[in-house]
Amino acid sequence: MNTLKLxxxxxxxxxxxxxxxxxxxxxxxxxQCPGDTDGDAKWDTPGEVxxxxxxxxxxxxxxxxxxxxxxKQLYTFGFSDLTGIKRGTGSIDARLDAGIxxxxxxxxxxxxxxxxxxxxxxxxxxxxxxxxxxxxxxxHFHGFPNAAAIFDGLPEASIVINMGGSLTYFYNIVEPxxxxxxxxxxxxxxxxMGMLGxxxxxxxxxxxxxxxxxxxxxxxxxxxxxxxxGATGYDKSYALQFGSFDHVFHExxxxxxxxxFANLISSYTFINGxxxxxxxxxxxxxxxxxxxxxxxxxxxxxxxxxxxALVEIDRASxxxxxxxxxxxxxxxxxxSVTALGLPMRVVGQGAxxxxxxxxxxxxxxxxxxxxxxxxxxxxxxxxxxxxxxPAGTYFLYTTNLNFLxxxxxxxxxxxxEIVITN
Amino acid sequence: MTQLLNxxxxxxxIALALWLVATGQAVAAIAGITGPNFNLTARTGYISTADxxxxxxxxYANGATMQYPGPTLIVNQGETVTVTLTxxxxxxxxxxxxxQSGVSTNSNCGGAGTGTGVGLMTxxxxxxxxxxYTFTATQPGTYLYHSGxxxxxxxxxxxxxxxxxxxxxxxxxxxxxxxxxxREYLLLLTEMDPDIHNQVARGNLSPDMTNYFAVQWFIxxxxxxxxxxxxxxxxxxxxxxxSMVLAHPGEKVLARLISAGRDLHPxxxxxxxxxxxxxxxxxxxxxxxxxxxxxxxxxxxxTAVPGATYDALFQWTGKNLGWDIYGTAAINxxxxxxxxxxxxxxxxxxxxxxYKPIPVSLPNLQDVTVxxxxxxxxxxxxxxxxxxxxxxxxxxxxxxxxxxxxxxKELTNNDIFPGGxxxxxxxxxxxxxxx
Numbered sequence: 001m002n003t004l005k006l007x008x009x010x011x012x013x014x015x016x017x018x019x020x021x022x023x024x025x026x027x028x029x030x031x032q033c034p035g036d037t038d039g040d041a042k043w044d045t046p047g048e049v050x051x052x053x054x055x056x057x058x059x060x061x062x063x064x065x066x067x068x069x070x071x072k073q074l075y076t077f078g079f080s081d082l083t084g085i086k087r088g089t090g091s092i093d094a095r096l097d098a099g100i101x102x103x104x105x106x107x108x109x110x111x112x113x114x115x116x117x118x119x120x121x122x123x124x125x126x127x128x129x130x131x132x133x134x135x136x137x138x139x140h141f142h143g144f145p146n147a148a149a150i151f152d153g154l155p156e157a158s159i160v161i162n163m164g165g166s167l168t169y170f171y172n173i174v175e176p177x178x179x180x181x182x183x184x185x186x187x188x189x190x191x192x193m194g195m196l197g198x199x200x201x202x203x204x205x206x207x208x209x210x211x212x213x214x215x216x217x218x219x220x221x222x223x224x225x226x227x228x229x230g231a232t233g234y235d236k237s238y239a240l241q242f243g244s245f246d247h248v249f250h251e252x253x254x255x256x257x258x259x260x261f262a263n264l265i266s267s268y269t270f271i272n273g274x275x276x277x278x279x280x281x282x283x284x285x286x287x288x289x290x291x292x293x294x295x296x297x298x299x300x301x302x303x304x305x306x307x308x309a310l311v312e313i314d315r316a317s318x319x320x321x322x323x324x325x326x327x328x329x330x331x332x333x334x335x336s337v338t339a340l341g342l343p344m345r346v347v348g349q350g351a352x353x354x355x356x357x358x359x360x361x362x363x364x365x366x367x368x369x370x371x372x373x374x375x376x377x378x379x380x381x382x383x384x385x386x387x388x389x390p391a392g393t394y395f396l397y398t399t400n401l402n403f404l405x406x407x408x409x410x411x412x413x414x415x416x417e418i419v420i421t422n
Numbered sequence: 423m424t425q426l427l428n429x430x431x432x433x434x435x436i437a438l439a440l441w442l443v444a445t446g447q448a449v450a451a452i453a454g455i456t457g458p459n460f461n462l463t464a465r466t467g468y469i470s471t472a473d474x475x476x477x478x479x480x481x482y483a484n485g486a487t488m489q490y491p492g493p494t495l496i497v498n499q500g501e502t503v504t505v506t507l508t509x510x511x512x513x514x515x516x517x518x519x520x521x522q523s524g525v526s527t528n529s530n531c532g533g534a535g536t537g538t539g540v541g542l543m544t545x546x547x548x549x550x551x552x553x554x555y556t557f558t559a560t561q562p563g564t565y566l567y568h569s570g571x572x573x574x575x576x577x578x579x580x581x582x583x584x585x586x587x588x589x590x591x592x593x594x595x596x597x598x599x600x601x602x603x604x605r606e607y608l609l610l611l612t613e614m615d616p617d618i619h620n621q622v623a624r625g626n627l628s629p630d631m632t633n634y635f636a637v638q639w640f641i642x643x644x645x646x647x648x649x650x651x652x653x654x655x656x657x658x659x660x661x662x663x664x665s666m667v668l669a670h671p672g673e674k675v676l677a678r679l680i681s682a683g684r685d686l687h688p689x690x691x692x693x694x695x696x697x698x699x700x701x702x703x704x705x706x707x708x709x710x711x712x713x714x715x716x717x718x719x720x721x722x723x724x725t726a727v728p729g730a731t732y733d734a735l736f737q738w739t740g741k742n743l744g745w746d747i748y749g750t751a752a753i754n755x756x757x758x759x760x761x762x763x764x765x766x767x768x769x770x771x772x773x774x775x776x777y778k779p780i781p782v783s784l785p786n787l788q789d790v791t792v793x794x795x796x797x798x799x800x801x802x803x804x805x806x807x808x809x810x811x812x813x814x815x816x817x818x819x820x821x822x823x824x825x826x827x828x829x830x831k832e833l834t835n836n837d838i839f840p841g842g843x844x845x846x847x848x849x850x851x852x853x854x855x856x857x
Contacts (some may be wrong), residue, residue: 365717
């Protein structure tokens with residue numbers, strides 16, 4: 001019997017085993033969101049009222065599959081977006097069902113606005129292809145200022161949610177900037193397996209108009225930070241998260257073997273969960289054929305990699321200043337990246353404006369460069385002024401050239417294209 | 423998973439038990455030896471790694487006991503520092519002091535028991551020999567010292583340590599009030615390839631360093647969870663320095679971060695951003711002595727590059743969480759009087775959030791896995807119900823935050839998770855005095 005068929009059998013069995021036992025399913029999926037009455041983290045049912053400045057989201061923590069740019073399929077852990085899904089009337093909670101084997105690379109992007117109160121519900125749908133595991137999951141809002149231990153996602157210091165349950169995190173969003181989020185349970189394993197996502201907060205200053213530089217005639221209404229003068233203004237933004245997988249780790253994992261922590265290397269590198277040339281595919285990548293719940297296998301999971309890494313800007317209609325929110329969540333390596341032929345200006349890092357002390361009133365420390373370097377857990381806000389460059393296709397890639405590969409296949413990996421039109 | 427958590431809890435339990443036994447030792451000041459005159463001996467010894475192994479190492483001793491890292495040398499700005507190095511190793515060794523200028527060696531250099539020559543960074547002490555190094559500590563700050571003899575091997579073997587130069591004003595890192603702190607901690611980062619040490623132990627004193635591959639990561643010479651044990655534990659005679667960071671809400675913590683090994687480490691601070699005010703023993707200032715650290719930057723991760731030192735200020739207040747970390751009136755009756763800064767002068771509570779409850783209900787205990795340092799309550803200083811045998815390793819009901827390398831593979835001890843380059847920062851309620 002081939003393993004795919006075996007896994008198809010496992011899924012309903014595992015789901016049943018994990019959630020049919022009454023005492024384990026006691027709490028079940030429980031979404032907390034003020035004003036929401038039907039547990040979908042949305043205010044779309046008649047009678048539901050969204051309180052001002054309230055933001056809700058529901059995500060799963062579980063397993064899934066990812067397809068590398070050379071076609072290799074890797075078993076992964078990850079989050080998926082369950083926002084908007086209601087419980088339904090079936091014997092299995094439809095929200096739970098939707099999260100199973102639906103992990104995405106990267107995790108659903110969390111986009112917030114300064115001043116919001118953010119209710120993030122994490123439901124642990126279990127790793128059904130590893131029925132021997134009973135791992136909890138968590139969300140670590142990486143860089144959250146003055147974090148409270150209970151919502152920091154650190155398993156040693158708080159509580160983390162078991163399979164079949166939900167935990168709602170609460171964050172009072174007071175700082176704009178580029179953050180990241182990831183699971184912190186058994187951090188090396190769960191992060192190598194792919195529980196990694198992008199998170200950024202838009203500043204209260206958005207919507208105001210600043211001319212920058214003064215006298216240039218260039219005006220902005222979107223900003224990276226509350227800069228007070230428009231210095232972090234941009235016209236269009238993209239969030240690009242770097243990462244890497246060691247395929248051996250993932251293969252040993254689905255093979256229920258001891259995990260190679262010490263020998264961990266970056267054999268596949270990527271941006272937004274996909275290697276070049278998949279990075280420039282504007283569409284979601286089809287779900288891996290190995291995923292028993294893939295739509296091709298008659299399931300409901302259409303993709304494990306929904307987010308493109310292609311950067312496009314049409315200067316005629318969109319303006320000329322690009323913001324790239326860069327982050328790295330590799331568990332093994334630093335990456336330096338360049339945007340060949342395009343000027344980079346670093347205006348923020350670590351979710352703070354690049355001014356003295358990280359304060360808006362501090363001395364300007366922003367700088368022009370061709371290369372930025374990010375280790376795991378680092379973020380940089382990079383502005384690219386495209387007004388002086390010819391239209392065309394430009395490449396953003398790691399200057400650690402050994403990582404420009406998809407496994408053994410040369411010319412791939414951590415690279416994407418920036419397409420500039422007039 | 424459960425097994426791993428249990429293992430973690432057990433380790434934590436041992437750590438905490440030892441930590442409690444050892445309380446009473448001062449943790450406020452950085453452990454080390456004060457100058458300006460030091461006698462160091464390069465010796466061999468065995469260090470304990472948290473995977474249960476025992477590894478041959480070379481290190482500097484203040485007396486008979488070799489230690490990893492070497493003794494933290496603490497001197498005052500302006501002092502003439504003399505370090506006399508005696509070599510008990512079978513190979514020549516030496517000392518270099520990056521960041522110090524005008525380091526001279528004694529007139530004996532090149533004479534009996536010493537060596538000089540082309541290609542040497544400094545005067546060496548031959549086996550059984552002695553060399554004296556002298557310099558004036560002109561600039562305050564955080565520095566490194568290590569062997570200048572075959573440093574790829576000898577620093578890997580453990581011949582490395584920290585040097586702290588204090589300015590005249592107490593509780594300041596530099597000659598500027600913006601570098602003032604309430605508590606200071608040293609975080610010296612290194613990594614290790616035990617194969618190199620095994621080759622040396624077998625008598626190969628020139629092992630091949632080209633296949634170097636680190637599988638052990640340390641803060642102050644210990645792997646997690648040993649990092650959280652107290653200083654000077656009898657169980658770890660050759661690794662006297664812990665790195666658990668304790669502070670009250672609102673206190674300014676100075677983290678003296680040193681990247682003393684050969685790899686880069688993205689060192690991440692849970693709890694809040696840090697402000698990096700100095701790099702390599704120099705305040706980040708546009709006008710030395712005048713402007714203060716106006717070139718400092720804020721980040722949640724420091725890219726610690728080999729050989730560099732960073733002085734970072736960290737402060738945790740719980741400001742703007744949207745709920746009262748000290749709990750509601752029902753849980754903990756208390757007052758909050760805004761002193762004009764938004765905080766209560768005494769408790770450092772953020773008064774805007776006074777008595778606001780936590781805005782969500784937490785899952786039932788049956789549905790969660792409880793961390794060893796969870797008090798049972800989301801509120802600071804409060805306790806709550808815990809499942810039998812879980813949690814409880816948090817006598818202060820403080821908040822625990824991990825400070826660690828975000829190259830997460832470095833959170834392992836020779837293939838075993840968890841461990842490695844990781845320690846905890848604890849927000850201790852003000853009701854509990856800290857030394």
